[in-house]
Amino acid sequence: MNTPIRLHIENQVAYISLNRPEVFNSFNREMALSLQEVLKKCAEDNQVRAIHLTGEGKAFCAGQDLKEVTDPALNPGFKAILEEHYNPIVKLLREIPKPIVAAVNGVAAGAGANIALACDIVVASENAAFIQAFSKIGLIPDSAGTFFLPRLIGFQRASALMMLGDKVMAKEAETLGMIYKAVPAEEFENNTKTLAEKLAKMPTKALALTKQALNESLTNNLENQLALESKLQIASAATADYKEGVTAFVEKRKPNFKGE
Template sequence: MKLDGDFQFIDVAQSDGVVWLTLSRPEKLNTFTAAMHGEIREVFARIRQASEVRCLVITGAGRGFSAGQDLADLDLSALADVVEEHYNPLIRAITSMHIPVIACVNGVAAGAAANMALACDIVLAARSAKFIQSFNHVGLVPDGGGTWTLPRLVGLARATALCMTGEAVPAEQAEQWGMIWRCVDDDKLIEETTLLADRLSKQATTGLFYTKQLLRLSQTRTLDEQLNLERDYQHSASQTNDFAEGVDAFLNKRKPQFSGN
């Protein structure tokens, strides 16, 4: 399936089983508009129909990942509608994606963009990158799942302070706090992300999907409930072609060739 298109506010590139989605309004620090949300939804829909896509990377063009919402492209009297129509579906789409989703944070990630990055399965950030809960600067509350994600990543005390003060968290500190997977030197970010994406795209992606769903569901389940879920998901994983391929490869001492099926 053809994933690229005549997009104005994003760039889409595909290499083997990996799709790179780049937020591309660099002159506006890649801030979100309704039109950009529409383009992202279109790409996500195409990815869901493209069996050859095995990993998605989201990054930003220019000097930043994204500064969040473009306030000039906003109906200030209908903020709840904007959240419901754009940001909630965006976060739900990322967290339920059937393939691994990597955030490649190349600079500042503020507001809803910070929370979008943190909603991805794995976050790599350039050493110069920063994460900012900037909502308090305009009298708003965090959205994009930030009030759910942050306390689970860094604890309630840190999450509360970050949301109330709007202090920037440098990438190195974000890694130390467990907010992100890894902080890398700026000139190594694309290389490291590419290696990770290629590695994930060659794994049993259905099994990876089940894994990330189990991890997310564990946040609201008891141990007994989680044990039952693991049993059920393990049954589903054992019915895949990739499981059969993995077992055969192990028994015959060869490298598995997973297909994502």
């Protein structure tokens, strides 16, 4: 049976693939709910220390499957699409206490683009493109696009891309600061897997606390952020990985982090 989400775990990395390549991995209700379940499973699995999210076939994700919303028998309605599909996915991506790499292998459009941008580190194949496609069909950007994109590239550029719906190729996205980096297509798969495996060997709790600090920085003032840094640094210093990191530094060896 063909599943809309593929998952396999290797070297403490959860490899998640959006698996509707025949429609460029566009979301229908089944795929959205399945992705939520898989993300929750990865969050709870102590053997998973990093997540690698990509798409099967030529695309990362083309956003919402418009056939679903134009079919009266299938259309769940925009309230359900946002409140039951995309919003929970974005919240999970930000709340999971593990680093998430978005490996954007091809086009990322609409909700697909914004779900990628909600991940911790975005790496794209040079052949990939990001498109805020909403205005082309009379909609506004969703899936936290209006939250993250202006913070990544600035208000003016975000406004223009959202209103005009311009295609942004991966190298330009890197230059704009929209993504971490673009890599040649022939190096893409190995590069993103190596990155995810590197993250999985790092001090997982410290990375989770870093993610929490970044999340809260989006709404905190300076005084609150400094207080939060103090609180989280004390928590980091109480971990076994901190003790291992310091010991390894003193002994001039590579640390062996356990994610504890």
